[in-house]
Amino acid sequence: xxxxxxxxxxxxxxxxxxxxxxxxxxxxxxxxxxxxxxxxxxxxxxxxxxxxxxxxxxxxxxxxxxxxxxxxxxxxxxxxxxxxxxxxxxxxxxxxxxxxxxxxxxxxxxxxxxxxxxxxxxxxxxxxxxxxxxxxxxxxxxxxxxxxxxxxxxxxxxxxxxxxxxxxxxxxxxxxxxxxxxxxxxxxxxxxxxxxxxxxxxxxxxxxxxxxxxxxxxxxxxxxxxxxxxxxxxxxxxxxxxxxxxxxxxxxxxxxxxxxxxxxxxxxxxxxxxxxxxxxxxxxxxxxxxxxxxxxxxxxxxxxxxxxxxxxxxxxxxxxxxxxxxxxxxxxxxxxxxxxxxxxxxxxxxxxxxxxxxxxxxxxxxxxxxxxxxxxxxxxxxxxxxxxxxxxxxxxxxxxxxxxxxxxxxxxxxxxxxxxxxxxxxxxxxxxxxxxxxxxxxxxxxxxxxx
Amino acid sequence: xxxxxxxxxxxxxxxxxxxxxxxxxxxxxxxxxxxxxxxxxxxxxxxxxxxxxxxxxxxxxxxxxxxxxxxxxxxxxxxxxxxxxxxxxxxxxxxxxxxxxxxxxxxxxxxxxxxxxxxxxxxxxxxxxxxxxxxxxxxxxxxxxxxxxxxxxxxxxxxxxxxxxxxxxxxxxxxxxxxxxxxxxxxxxxxxxxxxxxxxxxxxxxxxxxxxxxxxxxxxxxxxxxxxxxxxxxxxxxxxxxxxxxxxxxxxxxxxxxxxxxxxxxxxxxxxxxxxxxxxxxxxxxxxxxxxxxxxxxxxxxxxxxxxxxxxxxxxxxxxxxxxxxxxxxxxxxxxxxxxxxxxxxxxxxxxxxxxxxxxxxxxxxxxxxxxxxxxxxxxxxxxxxxxxxxxxxxxxxxxxxxxxxxxxxxxxxxxxxxxxxxxxxxxxxxxxxxxxxxxxxxxxxxxxxx
Numbered sequence: 001x002x003x004x005x006x007x008x009x010x011x012x013x014x015x016x017x018x019x020x021x022x023x024x025x026x027x028x029x030x031x032x033x034x035x036x037x038x039x040x041x042x043x044x045x046x047x048x049x050x051x052x053x054x055x056x057x058x059x060x061x062x063x064x065x066x067x068x069x070x071x072x073x074x075x076x077x078x079x080x081x082x083x084x085x086x087x088x089x090x091x092x093x094x095x096x097x098x099x100x101x102x103x104x105x106x107x108x109x110x111x112x113x114x115x116x117x118x119x120x121x122x123x124x125x126x127x128x129x130x131x132x133x134x135x136x137x138x139x140x141x142x143x144x145x146x147x148x149x150x151x152x153x154x155x156x157x158x159x160x161x162x163x164x165x166x167x168x169x170x171x172x173x174x175x176x177x178x179x180x181x182x183x184x185x186x187x188x189x190x191x192x193x194x195x196x197x198x199x200x201x202x203x204x205x206x207x208x209x210x211x212x213x214x215x216x217x218x219x220x221x222x223x224x225x226x227x228x229x230x231x232x233x234x235x236x237x238x239x240x241x242x243x244x245x246x247x248x249x250x251x252x253x254x255x256x257x258x259x260x261x262x263x264x265x266x267x268x269x270x271x272x273x274x275x276x277x278x279x280x281x282x283x284x285x286x287x288x289x290x291x292x293x294x295x296x297x298x299x300x301x302x303x304x305x306x307x308x309x310x311x312x313x314x315x316x317x318x319x320x321x322x323x324x325x326x327x328x329x330x331x332x333x334x335x336x337x338x339x340x341x342x343x344x345x346x347x348x349x350x351x352x353x354x355x356x357x358x359x360x361x362x363x364x365x366x367x368x369x370x371x372x373x374x375x376x377x378x379x380x381x382x383x384x385x386x387x388x389x390x391x392x393x394x395x396x397x398x399x400x401x402x403x404x405x406x407x408x409x410x411x412x413x414x415x416x417x418x419x420x421x422x423x424x425x426x427x428x429x430x431x432x433x434x435x436x437x438x439x440x441x442x443x444x445x446x447x448x449x450x451x
Numbered sequence: 452x453x454x455x456x457x458x459x460x461x462x463x464x465x466x467x468x469x470x471x472x473x474x475x476x477x478x479x480x481x482x483x484x485x486x487x488x489x490x491x492x493x494x495x496x497x498x499x500x501x502x503x504x505x506x507x508x509x510x511x512x513x514x515x516x517x518x519x520x521x522x523x524x525x526x527x528x529x530x531x532x533x534x535x536x537x538x539x540x541x542x543x544x545x546x547x548x549x550x551x552x553x554x555x556x557x558x559x560x561x562x563x564x565x566x567x568x569x570x571x572x573x574x575x576x577x578x579x580x581x582x583x584x585x586x587x588x589x590x591x592x593x594x595x596x597x598x599x600x601x602x603x604x605x606x607x608x609x610x611x612x613x614x615x616x617x618x619x620x621x622x623x624x625x626x627x628x629x630x631x632x633x634x635x636x637x638x639x640x641x642x643x644x645x646x647x648x649x650x651x652x653x654x655x656x657x658x659x660x661x662x663x664x665x666x667x668x669x670x671x672x673x674x675x676x677x678x679x680x681x682x683x684x685x686x687x688x689x690x691x692x693x694x695x696x697x698x699x700x701x702x703x704x705x706x707x708x709x710x711x712x713x714x715x716x717x718x719x720x721x722x723x724x725x726x727x728x729x730x731x732x733x734x735x736x737x738x739x740x741x742x743x744x745x746x747x748x749x750x751x752x753x754x755x756x757x758x759x760x761x762x763x764x765x766x767x768x769x770x771x772x773x774x775x776x777x778x779x780x781x782x783x784x785x786x787x788x789x790x791x792x793x794x795x796x797x798x799x800x801x802x803x804x805x806x807x808x809x810x811x812x813x814x815x816x817x818x819x820x821x822x823x824x825x826x827x828x829x830x831x832x833x834x835x836x837x838x839x840x841x842x843x844x845x846x847x848x849x850x851x852x853x854x855x856x857x858x859x860x861x862x863x864x865x866x867x868x869x870x871x872x873x874x875x876x877x878x879x880x881x882x883x884x885x886x887x888x889x890x891x892x893x894x895x896x897x898x899x900x901x902x
Contacts, residue, residue, distance in 0.1 A: 024631040031629065034661050036572045040541070060560065062659045071639045074629075077622075077660045080568035086537035087572045090491070109511065109592040110557065117531035121487045121538045140655035141560040171528075178482065178525075180475040183750060188522045204591035208513045209528045210485050299634060 004415045007381055008271050008388030008430060010053040010098070011046050012240070015039060016074040017396050018057070019277075019360050021297030023074040025395035032396065033077045036087060042400060043088045046095055049404040050418050052429055053096030053127060054088065055220075055240070055390060056081040060105055060138035069302040082114050089122035096426030098127035098220050098238075103160035104153050105133055105142045108203055111160075112167035115217045116209045124213030124425030127238065128164075129220040130231075132157050154227040156200040161219075161235050163203050165438075166194045168216050170206035172440035192439040214427045215434040224252075232270070233259030237432050240390050241274040243364055244339070249274055249385035271387040271430055274380075277365040279394050280402035284368045291367050294394055295356040303359030307351070310340040310358055320352035361392070370406040378416060455866045458832055459722050459839030459881060461504040461549070462497050463691070466490060467525040468847050469508070470728075470811050472748030474525040476846035483847065484528045487538060493851060494539045497546055500855040501869050503880055504547030504578060505539065506671075506691070506841060507532040511556055511589035520753040533565050540573035547877030549578035549671055549689075554611040555604050556584055556593045559654055562611075563618035566668045567660045575664030575876030578689065579615075580671040581682075583608050605678040607651040612670075612686050614654050616889075617645045619667050621657035623891035643890040665878045666885040675703075683721070684710035688883050691841050692725040694815055695790070700725055700836035722838040722881055725831075728816040730845050731853035735819045742818050745845055746807040754810030758802070761791040761809055771803035812843070821857040829867060 175190035194205030281287030312330035626641035645656030732738030
């Protein structure tokens with residue numbers, strides 16, 4: 001029997017959950033933003049369940065939302081990714097550690113060093129989620145008066161990637177002799193000085209750290225725009241995508257894999273993992289009731305603001321406890337308007353429930369029993385909608401525990417998710433190649449390391 | 452009986468040791484630059500011995516030494532401090548974690564976030580060693596053609612410190628309500644937007660992380676220049692000093708404490724810890740033999756280069772195995788010349804031995820038995836030469852183990868070093884006050900937190 005295609009699972013983490021109502025959910029850890037013990041527990045639980053990676057989102061400013069909404073949201077603060085993931089590296093052994101780092105507001109020498117250091121500390125489990133930072137408030141925290149324009153950010157990102165990967169290649173894999181007898185510590189013929197001078201960046205090098213265990217930490221991206229897709233096709237090994245349904249997932253999957261092939265890469269060199277919000281129940285009704293409970297904890301005014309934007313119509317005068325009234329045609333994006341109306345009709349939601357859904361989370365979600373959730377995941381996998389998922393837990397710790405205890409065994413029973421880790425590095429577990437050093441020939445030692 | 456003045460002990464760490472011959476010393480871990488397991492062992496051993504802090508030095512470039520010397524030195528690479536110390540935070544409970552971070556080549560928003568995050572992860576054990584980065588090669592790795600001039604660096608450092616501490620004060624200690632019932636997560640009246648626009652920096656804020664456990668991580672500095680001393684007197688809580696002998700230590704101690712008092716600070720608000728290289732033996736002769744063995748592992752040509760600079764005279768033609776010949780007067784710094792000549796005479800060193808001493812480490816050193824070392828440390832403490840020491844281990848792990856197993860118990864027996872940690876934070880263990888939030892009145896909650 002041919003082995004079934006394997007699902008890759010990342011955990012898309014914010015300490016309390018990305019849902020703004022989650023900190024109020026029964027049993028939640030509302031202090032997880034400051035309390036490392038909770039994060040350690042989450043990472044160890046995910047590792048026991050054989051997750052590929054713990055994926056830490058990031059923001060370089062307090063989120064730009066109205067203060068009345070902000071004061072009700074735990075998302076106002078979080079741990080910084082490098083410090084958090086490095087600490088988690090010391091208390092885990094297998095799970096990948098993917099840190100978000102911005103190419104717009106940081107220096108490539110720092111980024112190259114930190115990821116190389118995290119990769120050495122973790123024994124080859126680091127991944128870099130390359131972002132260009134879309135929150136305009138971030139610019140104000142980094143000495144700029146206004147945000148860097150979108151295309152400019154992507155041009156810089158591409159050059160930044162070249163510099164960082166070039167710095168990782170500063171030393172050949174076998175540069176270090178450490179021959180105490182002769183006193184030779186490394187071979188200078190195996191040290192490369194990058195001497196990069198480009199449009200946006202000027203960096204001499206070399207990096208003052210040995211080549212990462214994985215050669216390069218795994219490259220992750222999430223851009224969905226034309227520039228983002230192209231950058232991903234050229235450089236990404238994991239893509240964190242966002243799709244509302246299987247059909248759009250399939251279109252994205254086909255598009256990005258074709259772009260990569262055109263660039264001479266293999267389809268398997270890129271793993272596409274859409275974000276999926278998962279709520280587990282012993283029955284579908286129970287799972288839906290949990291979602292309704294969670295949504296009911298969202299600040300109503302925030303929800304109404306989201307609903308008004310989606311409809312292109314002020315929703316604040318609607319009766320919250322009635323069905324959505326007829327909405328006259330407006331200039332709003334037709335698709336967001338139709339989506340909201342459809343959602344209210346399909347799930348029979350009141351204005352309040354619809355508003356709170358939109359104010360909480362309304363993207364791709366699997367809400368049901370372990371069986372229905374596994375069915376949906378398997379369908380995506382088989383139908384080439386994705387290579388797996390970046391799971392978003394609705395509330396913690398219960399939402400995470402439910403997934404690990406109930407959904408993971410069901411996926412394993414079907415033979416589409418690992419029972420044990422395949423290798424010792426994130427790259428090996430994801431089935432990704434170890435990149436050759438662009439400045440040095442592979443040697444026996446590096447080939448052995450690449451396993 | 453009045454309690455004796457207590458010694459503070461930091462460990463000034465580079466993974467293999469700061470001595471360039473150390474990686475060749477019998478039993479050394481020459482791969483400690485890449486191997487986290489060794490660093491974990493060191494930190495846990497230092498914690499068991501009740502050290503105040505693990506102090507991680509840093510460089511933002513490969514050290515600028517001739518390639519023939521560099522290829523013989525393990526100092527070519529190291530872990531990056533934030534990733535390393537965060538990982539150590541997860542496997543230790545009491546020891547302070549002091550990271551070096553540059554005000555010249557980083558952004559205050561990043562620095563404020565990382566230290567705040569490390570402080571939360573470690574439960575209040577972070578310290579910031581503020582450096583302005585003197586290695587000119589660093590500039591070339593950060594987009595500059597030449598190094599930033601000394602005074603300019605210090606002006607920026609002062610402003611940088613104001614911004615970082617201001618960002619740490621973004622939230623009042625009691626800003627977070629986390630009232631699930633009402634849905635209020637924090638009180639916006641207790642959030643301060645910094646809105647800094649200064650000569651070198653423009654940073655809006657607020658920080659997207661709660662106030663650090665310690666209020667502010669402990670501020671550490673090492674500047675010895677006029678500008679460095681003044682910055683330290685204004686801002687530092689720990690000073691990592693460098694002195695050759697007790698008399699110069701006393702002058703520095705008196706000068707900096709007087710400067711601080713003049714600025715309205717208490718003498719106890721600053722702890723002065725000179726770096727001290729310690730080699731332990733069961734006899735003085737054994738300790739000296741260990742030092743001679745270690746020095747003999749230094750690359751001779753590097754040593755000769757250092758000796759030539761010290762003498763202001765080319766030493767390469769001297770007979771390596773003879774005593775230092777008479778040196779004609781030159782333009783070299785008289786003190787470095789005299790110091791080298793005195794050293795050769797006092798310890799009866801050959802040219803080779805003298806050269807290797809200067810090429811390895813030739814600053815303040817305590818070389819002897821646990822008793823003689825404790826005598827010297829106690830003398831410094833009583834004579835107001837220092838508040839303690841930043842210990843530099845000559846080789847690892849043996850040099851560290853010797854200190855911990857033999858010197859620490861002797862210091863404890865004399866009642867000048869703790870038997871157990873006094874508090875739970877680095878600040879509490881060092882006897883430093885928790886800084887008030889500059890934007891918010893102390894509340895009962897913050898006073899309680901301050902212990």
